[in-house]
Amino acid sequence: MQTQRTQLISTTLGTNRELVSFHFGTPGAGEKVYVQASLHADETPAMLTAWQLKRRLSTLEADGRVRGEVVLVPVANPVGLSQHVLGQFLGRFEANSGHNFNRSFPMPQAEALVARVGTRWTRDPRENARLLRGAVREMLAESTARNEFESLRLTLLTLAADADVILDLHCSLEATLHLYTSPASWPAIEPLARYLGANGVLLATDSGGQSFDEIHTLLWNEVRAVLGEETPLAAPNIAVTVEHRGQRDVSYETAEHDADAIVEFLVRRGVIEGEAREMPPLLHPATPLAGSEQFVAPVSGVVVYRAQVGAFLHAGDAVFDIVDPLTDVVTTVTTKNDGVFYMRRAIRFAYAGAPMGRVSGATAFRTGVLVGA
Ligand SMILES: [Zn+2]
Numbered sequence: 001m002q003t004q005r006t007q008l009i010s011t012t013l014g015t016n017r018e019l020v021s022f023h024f025g026t027p028g029a030g031e032k033v034y035v036q037a038s039l040h041a042d043e044t045p046a047m048l049t050a051w052q053l054k055r056r057l058s059t060l061e062a063d064g065r066v067r068g069e070v071v072l073v074p075v076a077n078p079v080g081l082s083q084h085v086l087g088q089f090l091g092r093f094e095a096n097s098g099h100n101f102n103r104s105f106p107m108p109q110a111e112a113l114v115a116r117v118g119t120r121w122t123r124d125p126r127e128n129a130r131l132l133r134g135a136v137r138e139m140l141a142e143s144t145a146r147n148e149f150e151s152l153r154l155t156l157l158t159l160a161a162d163a164d165v166i167l168d169l170h171c172s173l174e175a176t177l178h179l180y181t182s183p184a185s186w187p188a189i190e191p192l193a194r195y196l197g198a199n200g201v202l203l204a205t206d207s208g209g210q211s212f213d214e215i216h217t218l219l220w221n222e223v224r225a226v227l228g229e230e231t232p233l234a235a236p237n238i239a240v241t242v243e244h245r246g247q248r249d250v251s252y253e254t255a256e257h258d259a260d261a262i263v264e265f266l267v268r269r270g271v272i273e274g275e276a277r278e279m280p281p282l283l284h285p286a287t288p289l290a291g292s293e294q295f296v297a298p299v300s301g302v303v304v305y306r307a308q309v310g311a312f313l314h315a316g317d318a319v320f321d322i323v324d325p326l327t328d329v330v331t332t333v334t335t336k337n338d339g340v341f342y343m344r345r346a347i348r349f350a351y352a353g354a355p356m357g358r359v360s361g362a363t364a365f366r367t368g369v370l371v372g373a
Contacts, residue, residue, distance in 0.1 A: 001058055008079070009151040011096075017079060017148065019155045022072045024057045030068025031271050034163035035262070036156060037073065039102050039170065039212060041080025042091030045244040045254065046169035050074035052252075052259035060263070060272055068271040071159055077101055079152055094149050100373060102170075105153060105215045108139035110222035121231045129234035132223060133162040156212070165269070166239040167192075167262065168213045174246040175343035176310030177258075178202065178360075181240040182217045186286055188238040191268050193286075194279040195261035196242065199310050200342040200360045204289035208369030213239035246309070247346065284312075284340055290364035293337050294372075295357050297322055297350035301331070304348075305357075307341045313359055314338050320357070322350055337361035 002023040010016050037050035051074055060066055075081070080091040080101055093100055114121075116135040122128055140158045145151035160166050165188075172178075178200035181189050186203055193201050206218055220236030227233060244258055268276040297303070301322035307313055313335045322331045335341075337359060344357035355372060 001061060006155045008155065009145055009148045011148040017082075019073065019078065019152060020075065021159055022054060022057075022074070024061045024070040024072070025066035025068055025271075027069045031164040031269060032069045032071070032162060033165045033167070033266060033269075033271055034071045034160040035073070035167045035169065036076040036160070036212075037169040038091075039076045039156070039168060040092045041077040041083070041101070042089045043171040043244075043247060045171045045247070045250050046242075047074055048250055048252075048255040049169055049244055049258040049262075052255045053262055056259055056263050065273040066271070067273055070266070070271065071163070073156070073159065076156060077152065079148055097149060099149065102168075102209075102211045103371075103373075104210045105157065105212055106143075107157070107215050107219050108136060108143075110219065110226045113139065113219075113223055114226045121227065123232065125232040125234040128227075128231060132220070132233065136161045136219070160212075160216070163237060165271075166213055166216055166237055168211075168239070168241045169244060170241055171244045171247055171249065172343040173346040174248075174309050175243055176200065176340065177245050178243050178340075178342045179240055180204070180207075180211075180213070180243070180289065182214065184217055184221075184236060185238045185240060189240045190282065190286075191276075191279055192240065192242075192261065192265040194282050195264045195277075196258060197261070197280065197283060198242075199283055200340045201284070201286035202289040202292060202360065203286050204370055207289055207371045209371040211241065211371065213241045243343070246343075284360070285362075287339065287360045287362050288364040289370045290366045291337070291339075291361035292366070292370075293335060293339065293359045293361050294355065294366075295319060295333055295359075297352055297354040297356050298333065299324065299329075299331055300350055300352050301325075302348060303345065303350050303356070305344060306332070307335075309341055309344050309357075311341050312339070313341050319359070320344075335359050337363070 004021045006019045008017045037046035083090040145154045176199040216237040216239045266272045267274045301324045304321045306318040339360035
């Protein structure tokens with residue numbers, strides 16, 4: 001295991017942060033897999049899973065079983081980790097700018113990348129993929145970060161840019177284990193969903209959020225469109241966001257289970273030598289992110305959830321009540337679709353319009369930006 005420390009731009013006099021990455025296996029020996037955890041800094045179940053994964057990868061490497069390369073960043077957001085305001089941990093947004101740490105990731109423009117490779121494009125899709133990855137790395141290396149936030153994002157992008165497989169480990173507020181990925185990545189990700197026991201898989205090619213996992217697939221689609229059919233490009237990087245349940249679901253048992261599932265997935269891909277365990281069945285078919293029913297509070301009041309997180313609900317089932325102790329009015333909100341109640345709010349008071357939870361649905365009906373702030 002090699003340890004790499006990348007210094008981030010110092011925000012203020014007398015402070016320095018670094019991004020630490022652990023590198024297993026041999027670059028170029030096989031597939032490159034990039035795994036990062038807790039890009040939203042207050043999502044610690046992911047960090048504990050990454051720690052368990054690090055221990056497993058160290059043993060596997062010592063046994064000579066790592067065939068490809070695995071880059072692991074267990075603490076992907078040292079900036080957000082230090083944001084505590086009046087006792088509240090603010091790990092999702094950068095306190096200075098208000099930017100969500102996992103939105104609007106900057107990537108080189110498709111036209112510029114195509115021009116960068118220029119006359120070197122070939123008829124071989126795999127060679128073209130290699131050329132594209134090289135061009136992305138070159139252009140990222142030429143990018144200049146102006147502050148600590150930008151240098152963090154540039155460091156993460158640079159570590160992941162030439163990976164074949166990207167796993168971005170997060171968690172939700174109160175949630176069952178679920179995944180976000182693209183339809184293009186889904187066939188390759190299905191074994192991971194099975195080993196993890198994912199209770200939901202939400203698919204979108206472009207959710208409008210430009211999240212870390214999504215930009216890699218999106219970029220390849222854009223480059224493919226610029227290149228045209230004459231210049232074929234191999235399948236894009238496989239990328240997924242794993243939501244390791246809710247923020248308070250931190251236990252050795254779940255972290256060990258999830259790390260084991262990731263190892264099984266890597267064995268199955270041939271990145272780790274061994275015999276892959278038989279895949280458990282998929283709990284639910286993947287559904288479009290645009291089919292996810294997203295509840296908001298119609299009025300303010302005390303929140304009483306009627307549905308358990310992870311439950312499969314049928315249209316008309318009660319999801320939650322909002323109780324007004326001044327007027328005695330109890331407002332019940334029901335689901336319009338059948339699906340898994342995969343995440344919900346952590347705080348039991350709602351303001352009018354507060355996001356309250358989501359139920360997956362098989363039929364796409366939403367348009368525009370599909371992810372929350
Ligand atoms: Zn997150």
